[in-house]
Amino acid sequence: MRSPVNSKLKIAVIGAGYWGPNLARNFSASPDWELVAICDLDATRAQALADRVGGAPAVFTDLDELLAQVELDAVAVATPARTHNGVVMAALRAGKHVLVEKPLADTHDRGVAMVQEAAARGLTLMADHTYCYTPAVLKIRELIAEGALGDLLFIDSVRINLGLVQPDVDVFWDLAPHDLSIIDFIIPGGLRPTAVSAHGADPLGSGKACIGYLTVPLAGDAIAHVHVNWLSPTKIRRMVIGGTLRTLVWDDLNPQQRLSIYDRGVDLTQQTVDGVDRAASTVSYRLGDTWSPALPETEALGVMAAEFAASIRDNRPARTDGEAGLRVLAVLEAASRSLVISGAMAEVDTAPVPADSPSVTPFEEARR
Amino acid sequence: MRSPVNSKLKIAVIGAGYWGPNLARNFSASPDWELVAICDLDATRAQALADRVGGAPAVFTDLDELLAQVELDAVAVATPARTHNGVVMAALRAGKHVLVEKPLADTHDRGVAMVQEAAARGLTLMADHTYCYTPAVLKIRELIAEGALGDLLFIDSVRINLGLVQPDVDVFWDLAPHDLSIIDFIIPGGLRPTAVSAHGADPLGSGKACIGYLTVPLAGDAIAHVHVNWLSPTKIRRMVIGGTLRTLVWDDLNPQQRLSIYDRGVDLTQQTVDGVDRAASTVSYRLGDTWSPALPETEALGVMAAEFAASIRDNRPARTDGEAGLRVLAVLEAASRSLVISGAMAEVDTAPVPADSPSVTPFEEARR
Amino acid sequence: MRSPVNSKLKIAVIGAGYWGPNLARNFSASPDWELVAICDLDATRAQALADRVGGAPAVFTDLDELLAQVELDAVAVATPARTHNGVVMAALRAGKHVLVEKPLADTHDRGVAMVQEAAARGLTLMADHTYCYTPAVLKIRELIAEGALGDLLFIDSVRINLGLVQPDVDVFWDLAPHDLSIIDFIIPGGLRPTAVSAHGADPLGSGKACIGYLTVPLAGDAIAHVHVNWLSPTKIRRMVIGGTLRTLVWDDLNPQQRLSIYDRGVDLTQQTVDGVDRAASTVSYRLGDTWSPALPETEALGVMAAEFAASIRDNRPARTDGEAGLRVLAVLEAASRSLVISGAMAEVDTAPVPADSPSVTPFEEARR
Amino acid sequence: MRSPVNSKLKIAVIGAGYWGPNLARNFSASPDWELVAICDLDATRAQALADRVGGAPAVFTDLDELLAQVELDAVAVATPARTHNGVVMAALRAGKHVLVEKPLADTHDRGVAMVQEAAARGLTLMADHTYCYTPAVLKIRELIAEGALGDLLFIDSVRINLGLVQPDVDVFWDLAPHDLSIIDFIIPGGLRPTAVSAHGADPLGSGKACIGYLTVPLAGDAIAHVHVNWLSPTKIRRMVIGGTLRTLVWDDLNPQQRLSIYDRGVDLTQQTVDGVDRAASTVSYRLGDTWSPALPETEALGVMAAEFAASIRDNRPARTDGEAGLRVLAVLEAASRSLVISGAMAEVDTAPVPADSPSVTPFEEARR
Structure with a gap:
């Protein structure tokens, strides 16, 4: 009851x-x-x-x-x-x-x-x-939902530090759940790739990957990429989210300016030349302002x-919810399978x- | 004559x-x-x-x-x-x-x-x-050659910016020659992988990859990874080179401290337990000083x-020399082949x- | 007992x-x-x-x-x-x-x-x-004591932030005790100026200085200067300590590199021209390495x-000890007196x- | 003609x-x-x-x-x-x-x-x-003129570097003309203080000040302060301009974000208590967004x-014009006179x- x-x-x-x-x-x-x-x-x-x-x-x-x-x-x-x-x-x-x-x-x-x-x-x-409940991620989700970034082009996430080599899990299972759960939270419809690729390295011979790169194709030919690393002497926690309208940079270690939204980008204008749509289109640049929203200090x-x-x-x-947890798990398991086949794409259980x-x-x- | x-x-x-x-x-x-x-x-x-x-x-x-x-x-x-x-x-x-x-x-x-x-x-x-002829890269080569970093564990290179989408080449061929020629120059014996993997994305529909990730296995289970991107609103040119003794960070956009050598890292001590070498070894951390060498201002x-x-x-x-140029070309061609097979490893012509x-x-x- | x-x-x-x-x-x-x-x-x-x-x-x-x-x-x-x-x-x-x-x-x-x-x-x-008991300040004191910086030339301290305008004290009494107690702690013999100058401003009409600049002559024609400010939207806590041999920068808000010691500086060689010591001497520059000591994480x-x-x-x-507290108090009181006389030097009670x-x-x- | x-x-x-x-x-x-x-x-x-x-x-x-x-x-x-x-x-x-x-x-x-x-x-x-003709300063002038910052509260300018000790002028005459001419350009009506104070130090014995601090009272109990220094191993060129509405930070060495306008500040509400205007007013904070305008690349x-x-x-x-040049000169001369009287206020020839x-x-x- x-x-x-x-x-x-x-x-x-x-x-x-x-x-x-x-x-x-x-x-x-x-x-x-x-x-x-x-x-x-x-x-x-x-x-x-x-x-x-x-x-x-x-x-x-x-x-x-x-x-x-x-x-x-x-x-x-x-x-x-x-x-x-x-x-x-x-x-x-x-x-x-x-x-x-x-x-x-x-x-x-x-x-x-x-x-x-x-x-x-x-x-x-x-x-x-x-x-997902930090002010920064809640704001990112809101900005994407209201269309402030336009269509998503890429998400590049870096989470590296001198980390504790875990006894039972590799660096993907230790750190990437953060990145994946965030990406799942902020993109409309959640993270539902059909296949992913993972490359890892274990140069210390610890028995599991200490350095990892994860590639996740997204809808519309967009791409997400996650770099996790236990061996970096410098700590970086940064996610760049590129859209057709604006690009957002989240630098979690810069408390004075965690989020920056750049009104910059590359525009591609399809041209019709001699009656033919040409792939080689006209490229132009926007170099607009940068904006950093104030964030509350809630825990x-x-x-x-x-x-x-x-x-x-x-x-x-x-x-x-549990389904979000499952989507993250599905990608992690596919990543483990991709590692075994040298980074070739491994299907995600959906x-x-x-x-x-x-x-x-x-x-x-x-x-x- | x-x-x-x-x-x-x-x-x-x-x-x-x-x-x-x-x-x-x-x-x-x-x-x-x-x-x-x-x-x-x-x-x-x-x-x-x-x-x-x-x-x-x-x-x-x-x-x-x-x-x-x-x-x-x-x-x-x-x-x-x-x-x-x-x-x-x-x-x-x-x-x-x-x-x-x-x-x-x-x-x-x-x-x-x-x-x-x-x-x-x-x-x-x-x-x-x-x-390769910048003071920073010459210094990196020298430090690696004299063993200051120990054995190489990983090289992570990021070269991203709002770049001109090229009419005839993709982002790999446009930007990665820089990273690859540098890596070829600084690692003993040059860059000679047997296979590489590349993941690209063309979310703007320009007809070629505008975002690229390149994975290059190195000797001794080490790994090199290159991120090139024409669509990033922020400019980053940074290479992290991890070794068993020290880790070097080259931030080419920080003229006040281009090179930082961190005397930090993870040590793995192989243990013999019950007469058996255990993969699960003892991990310890070194948190030593950071050092930034002065560099001349030569062009x-x-x-x-x-x-x-x-x-x-x-x-x-x-x-x-030309052979160095060939090694870079061989990796670029293999990367192009890997793109076609969705990032699976493609052999490098050696x-x-x-x-x-x-x-x-x-x-x-x-x-x- | x-x-x-x-x-x-x-x-x-x-x-x-x-x-x-x-x-x-x-x-x-x-x-x-x-x-x-x-x-x-x-x-x-x-x-x-x-x-x-x-x-x-x-x-x-x-x-x-x-x-x-x-x-x-x-x-x-x-x-x-x-x-x-x-x-x-x-x-x-x-x-x-x-x-x-x-x-x-x-x-x-x-x-x-x-x-x-x-x-x-x-x-x-x-x-x-x-x-004074932070790892950074303990290290600074040690470095100065062992002569690593040479003779002191200047200390420039900035402590600014969006701060709570205090009901009973001005910005000098609120913030400068930090800077003064640190300077007292790190310079050999403690902080014993004979006079100081303070400039303040109260542009909001709060009834007391919200912005303050404090000038403290040190032995050997050296100078210490403290900038305290409640109205700055960006937070800075940085002290630069220049010496004849090296210069130290303490950036308390950069946990990855709090202390940097620059082996750079200006050298002045006294010349004897026509049997006369000339004030206009030969100036030369040293552009040496930068070094950042590892600091423990003790509270x-x-x-x-x-x-x-x-x-x-x-x-x-x-x-x-109490005497150190008194030296800080003496400077603060002299600063208050200097404010009254528009920043002219006010004697310090010693x-x-x-x-x-x-x-x-x-x-x-x-x-x- | x-x-x-x-x-x-x-x-x-x-x-x-x-x-x-x-x-x-x-x-x-x-x-x-x-x-x-x-x-x-x-x-x-x-x-x-x-x-x-x-x-x-x-x-x-x-x-x-x-x-x-x-x-x-x-x-x-x-x-x-x-x-x-x-x-x-x-x-x-x-x-x-x-x-x-x-x-x-x-x-x-x-x-x-x-x-x-x-x-x-x-x-x-x-x-x-x-x-004054850089895109950054032109933009600052425009923002102040249109009231974006509100009334000016303070200007804090830092221009320090390892500089060439000049044979004939001190650090005020060498570097402060930059800061003073900029301040003259951006504040409505130009720089017209009635008196200024300057503190200098010559710890190397070069015969002239190598480190300088200049205090310039502005209208409305506001204050400008300039720190110039030839002996700093790190290069800083930063001006903070605080206003009642917003505060602007100009970091000239950060090409990716030269200007930042903070919609943050301290508000003071005068209260009438028991029929009496109390100096001890209510202080409140605004923590709004930050905005960085795009600047053209004109020389x-x-x-x-x-x-x-x-x-x-x-x-x-x-x-x-020449009058602007004169206003800068008048402050520099007063600064030189203030140095002679240990930083007491020296009148500016107006x-x-x-x-x-x-x-x-x-x-x-x-x-x-």
């Missing part, structure tokens, strides 16, 4: 490691939420987090106990990606709405199962695509917590997700 | 369009050279250039007349790429040393013919890879003019260049 | 407004300190802070009660500047060591009284010149807390501080 | 040193001008310049000969500042219009004599305040050559320039 609008929704945070504390802090501070429990296999870590956030949430080390004993509307899952399916399926079956850290699951199939389960039960499954996680609550109360999909009745999936079986 | 060392070498500049004036100005100012003639199909343009550079060079509109009538040691060719083979072959057959603007030729085969002709006649054929074209003279006088290959006797090639035949 | 070295020192934080929480958080996390109480006139604000920092410190709204009832080694004072004298004198008379937020007091005379009181009682009085307040503890345990002056016996000062009287 | 509008005006350039070649090149390329002669004490230098600019201007080493022998409308003077008076007075007496490099003269009195002479003879005397000297011609043909004062009849001035006498 849904909680009344004017009371707070009750939530538990599962996982008190790197990201869980950020979730706990924001749900704790949210007017929409009451943080009632924290769950982590490590009791000490869970308790330390509980002490820090105020409000004295209960502490659990066992998920089933938590779900059985505490009255909850929802859970927020910040455990390692390979455990997402198990944790989320258990929560859904217990009738809880779920917010889950990116990536949605460790495989597309497991993600599909989660989305189906949520749909069958009428529960919200939301992907924690945090960046993304707070906005996301509000969106999670609103999607539950209004019984509508969240802006970054099978529609049938809304089955809730059931025990093979993956769930394996978990027990 | 070679000119005596203490006299100036005589040179003619062929082509007075975009680049020719830069060549003319530098040869005119060089202590090694005497600019004796300028040749262009457009007599007015040739004369205007001749007036500007001083020294009253003769003006020609016909290459054969020039070669027949003027005493010359060498010619510098700045005509469109598709004419390089014809012009250069004529000059070589007339016994002149040749400097030719990048790319060496419009096809690898035609380039091979030129290199063979020069070799057979004992003449210098030099590629005008101008960037690249002046240095190149001196190198051209020295290679002739010392009867040795120029630092950017056939050795036999030193034939000088002869009339089929391409020369076609020109007549 | 001093606490034994191996036990934690007990401290109370006075003032739970803007800065107090930072002090509380750092003392709470320090291995040297136990945060035992928080005092603020606003009980709710004090309690909220106490809840947040953990460790359940006691809460007081009355300073005298706190000093009477709680066993304390020290207090940290983060109340408004005009109350510093009263609070600090009370704490010193109660035998507590004192850390006090900048500026030390609202007048130089009141600061002198505090320094005298502490000296007479053998207690540590430390100025919270936080910036300044943590380092400061450790220094406060060490100064108490070792019975030695803190690195930013009277030595006699170590009197502890006594009730007139200011203390007034407080009662 | 004025030349007909549709024919070119004839000009000679006096001085072929550092700046003369720039003038010669621009007048030579101008549709308004014919460069007919070049004059320099060094015949070789004059001839070398004449060879370079094309059009075969005559070469002179004697000014009187030039004026006597060549038919001229105007001269452009690029000789050392101390010779300006002599050269300009001779040219004016010979009936020539004059453009003169900044500063107008080496003293204000000599400048006044020049302005009077030109006025009495009905000739154009124009100051070569080149920066300043070309625009200036056109303005010089237009002022002659239309018989009107040039936009940077005596009006009476339009006398042409006559031999004492300075002219001395020259003979």
